[in-house]
Structures are given as structure tokens and as C-alpha cells.
Amino acid sequence: MEYNSLLANYSLKLIKVLSEESGLQALVDLGYEILGNPFTITDLSVKLLASTGKTKVTDDPVWNELKVNNNFIFQTYSYYVRNRLFNEIAINDTPFYWSDPYCKYPRLIGKIQINNKNVAVIVVCAHNRDFKESDEALVSLLCDVISIELQKTKYIHFSQGLLHQHFLHDLLDGKFEDERLIAERMKILSLKFKSKLFVISLNIQNLDSSISTLPYLRDEIEKKLVNSKALIYNHTVVILASCENEIHFLEIELKALKEFLKTNNLQAGISRSFSKLADTKLYFSESIEVINLGNILNKEKYFFKYDDYIIFDLINRYPSADKCKHLIHRSLIKLIEYDKENGTEYVRSFYTYLLNFKNIKESAAILNIHRNTMFHRIEKIESLLNVDLNNGDVLFQLYLSYKILEFLKLHSPDTIQTITPTAPL
Numbered sequence: 001m002e003y004n005s006l007l008a009n010y011s012l013k014l015i016k017v018l019s020e021e022s023g024l025q026a027l028v029d030l031g032y033e034i035l036g037n038p039f040t041i042t043d044l045s046v047k048l049l050a051s052t053g054k055t056k057v058t059d060d061p062v063w064n065e066l067k068v069n070n071n072f073i074f075q076t077y078s079y080y081v082r083n084r085l086f087n088e089i090a091i092n093d094t095p096f097y098w099s100d101p102y103c104k105y106p107r108l109i110g111k112i113q114i115n116n117k118n119v120a121v122i123v124v125c126a127h128n129r130d131f132k133e134s135d136e137a138l139v140s141l142l143c144d145v146i147s148i149e150l151q152k153t154k155y156i157h158f159s160q161g162l163l164h165q166h167f168l169h170d171l172l173d174g175k176f177e178d179e180r181l182i183a184e185r186m187k188i189l190s191l192k193f194k195s196k197l198f199v200i201s202l203n204i205q206n207l208d209s210s211i212s213t214l215p216y217l218r219d220e221i222e223k224k225l226v227n228s229k230a231l232i233y234n235h236t237v238v239i240l241a242s243c244e245n246e247i248h249f250l251e252i253e254l255k256a257l258k259e260f261l262k263t264n265n266l267q268a269g270i271s272r273s274f275s276k277l278a279d280t281k282l283y284f285s286e287s288i289e290v291i292n293l294g295n296i297l298n299k300e301k302y303f304f305k306y307d308d309y310i311i312f313d314l315i316n317r318y319p320s321a322d323k324c325k326h327l328i329h330r331s332l333i334k335l336i337e338y339d340k341e342n343g344t345e346y347v348r349s350f351y352t353y354l355l356n357f358k359n360i361k362e363s364a365a366i367l368n369i370h371r372n373t374m375f376h377r378i379e380k381i382e383s384l385l386n387v388d389l390n391n392g393d394v395l396f397q398l399y400l401s402y403k404i405l406e407f408l409k410l411h412s413p414d415t416i417q418t419i420t421p422t423a424p425l
Contacts, residue, residue, distance in 0.1 A: 039124040045215040060104040078211035095139040110139040174281035193242035200239040201287040203267035224256040329401040331385040
């Protein structure tokens with residue numbers, strides 16, 4: 001009876017704090033008085049949202065790491081993924097006890113839900129006193145009250161990011177057509193992007209689930225790109241990135257992301273740049289499609305730009321491979337047969353010539369031959385092709401033919417990989 005009376009008294013105190021709109025920290029401070037032990041509130045990626053500040057825990061490594069860094073370092077996070085802590089959080093509807101070799105003090109863990117979705121976690125540390133059976137009910141009560149506070153304040157205290165997530169999700173779903181509505185929504189969210197936009201999607205097929213989860217991956221990637229927001233969408237991580245200088249962004253700002261992808265055996269595709277947020281869905285499809293195309297042509301790479309594969313996307317959309325073969329210029333087929341019969345390398349030489357905008361000197365340097373040799377080689381190729389190489393339409397048809405050969409992997413023995421050497425980024 002005394003315990004029920006005590007619980008009712010605590011409930012009244014918590015309700016009073018809620019009604020006074022004192023905020024999340026006031027609830028945390030009161031929670032410390034009720035529990036008599038320090039605790040933290042983190043989101044699902046273990047980012048610190050709030051914590052009790054009256055007790056200094058100095059001899060618990062895990063507690064100190066979280067307090068100092070406001071989140072776990074990758075090794076600590078991976079340890080808890082491997083040891084199924086997050087699975088325990090997901091399956092336990094009531095607070096549960098946890099201990100491990102790295103925590104000096106036992107923990108009591110409860111999850112906070114909004115609309116039946118897990119949004120945050122309370123972790124109580126038995127630093128001041130040992131846990132009592134009544135603590136489970138008290139932590140459960142705190143979880144419910146904090147859930148109300150987060151809903152009441154529309155997540156202002158910690159979860160502006162969640163609102164960003166919903167907004168980005170709507171953009172990817174194509175729910176906005178009016179740029180004015182988008183601008184208003186961004187004002188409300190205090191969200192800003194630079195003038196040039198990109199969508200980057202991850203291929204998580206090789207993600208090692210024993211060392212990372214999607215929420216953690218999302219946050220780690222967002223840290224590596226300024227002026228960008230990441231979200232979990234369709235069971236993957238998608239980034240809406242922005243910049244002012246496209247060249248600087250692609251060559252410099254993306255270096256940290258590329259290194260992260262390489263280290264963690266992940267792939268990503270990036271769309272072309274665009275300027276209207278209402279077009280996000282369209283460019284998202286580019287970032288997904290280029291991963292598929294990249295794995296057909298250069299699966300050893302880990303970062304694919306749609307700009308580099310746009311012509312292959314066009315070829316890939318053709319009704320069938322057999323019909324696509326008929327688009328190959330007959331003169332190029334003739335040149336391929338000539339190389340086979342005579343042991344020459346005219347196919348490769350001519351493609352190098354095309355790629356270098358018909359520049360004899362640069363083409364010769366790439367092929368490591370004298371410029372006069374290159375000049376005579378082009379004269380011979382032009383006579384074999386029997387076409388006008390000053391005709392732009394003809395040159396385009398020949399270039400497209402090379403790309404069809406590359407995509408369909410038809411050219412043999414000089415494969416198109418030999419014609420266009422590629423190496424991982």
C-alpha cells in the first residue's frame with residue numbers, strides 16, 4: 001500500500017512538471033530525485049539527448065564515453081550491436097536489466113515510444129545505490145511521461161531531426177510539387193540547403209550487421225557531409241546533399257564519405273545536380289539506378305556518379321539486347337573485324353581519338369605512340385570506316401556504338417574494358 005501511495009505521489013509530481021511546461025531537463029532532474037540514480041536519455045543511434053547532472057560518475061568507462069562524446073564511438077557501438085543490446089531493447093516492452101564487462105555498474109533500460117514507435121531509450125546507472133524491484137515501475141513511468149513531453153513539444157528538445165526525417169521522406173515520395181510549400185516547411189524546420197542539390201543512396205548489401213545498424217550508419221555519414229541531411233528510406237540510407245561549388249563538392253567534400261564507404265565495404269550512387277527540391281524523387285531514382293548500372297560495368301568500384309553512366313541508362317532502357325545490337329554502326333563492326341584479321345589496334349585507337357575530341361597529339365600520348373603514327377593510323381581508320389569524321393551525327397553514332405559494345409560486353413578479343421581502362425576510385 002505504501003509503495004502504491006509513493007508511486008501515485010511521484011506521478012502527481014511528474015504531471016505537475018508536465019503541466020508547467022518546464023521542459024525535458026526538468027523531468028530528468030525530477031526523475032533523478034525519484035530514482036536516486038543517474039540516467040541518460042539517448043536516441044536509437046545512442047546520441048545523448050539529456051542526462052542527470054547532479055552525480056558525477058567518474059569510474060564507469062561506458063558512462064564517461066557517452067557523457068564526453070555525446071554518443072558512442074564506433075567500436076563501442078559495434079560491441080553492443082554484436083552483443084544484441086539493441087535487440088533486447090526492441091523486444092522488451094518493459095524495463096530490463098543489463099550488465100557487461102565494460103560497464104562497472106549494472107543498468108536498468110527502458111524504451112520511450114511515440115505512436116508505438118521506438119524513439120529513445122532511458123539507461124539508469126546503479127551508481128548511487130543498488131536497484132530495487134520498484135525501480136522497474138518507476139522507469140516505466142518515466143518513459144511514459146517523457147514520451148508525453150516529447151509529443152507535447154513536437155520533439156523540439158531533441159528531435160528536430162525526426163521532423164527533418166519526415167520532411168525528407170515526403171520529398172522522396174514526391175508529395176510536394178509546389179516550391180512555395182516546400183519553402184514554408186523548411187522555414188518551420190529551420191532547415192537550409194545550398195543552391196546545388198544531390199541525392200546520394202547507399203547500397204547496404206555488404207553492410208556487416210554485426211558492427212553497425214542503419215540509424216548509426218545514417219548519423220555517421222551525415223557527420224561527413226556538411227550542408228546535408230540523411231535518412232533511412234526503403235531499408236537503406238539516403239542523403240540529400242547540397243553545395244555551392246559543384247566541382248569542389250565532388251572532388252574535395254566527398255573524400256571523407258568515399259573513404260568511409262571503402263573502409264566499410266559499401267557502395268553509393270550519386271545523382272546529377274539539381275536545384276528544385278520538388279524534383280528530389282526523380283533524382284533519387286538516378287542515385288539508385290546508377291548503383292545497378294555500376295555493378296553491371298564496374299562492380300569493383302564503390303562510388304558511382306550518374307553523370308558517368310547516363311548513356312548506359314539510355315541503352316539499358318532499350319527493349320532488348322538484340323534490338324540494341326542493331327544500333328551499332330556497321331562501319332565500327334567492320335573495323336572490329338579488320339583488327340581481328342590483321343592484329344591491329346584500330347578500334348582502341350579510334351575510341352581514344354573520339355574521347356580526346358579528335359586531338360591527335362593527346363591521343364598519341366595516351367597510346368604511347370608518335371603523333372605521326374597516330375595521324376597515319378587515323379587516315380587508315382577513316383578509309384576503312386568510309387565515313388565523314390567531320391560529321392557530328394556520324395561521330396555520335398560511332399561513340400554510341402562503343403558504349404553499346406561496352407554495356408553488352410560484346411567486343412572480343414579486345415574487350416571494351418581494354419578500350420576504356422577503369423580502376424576503382
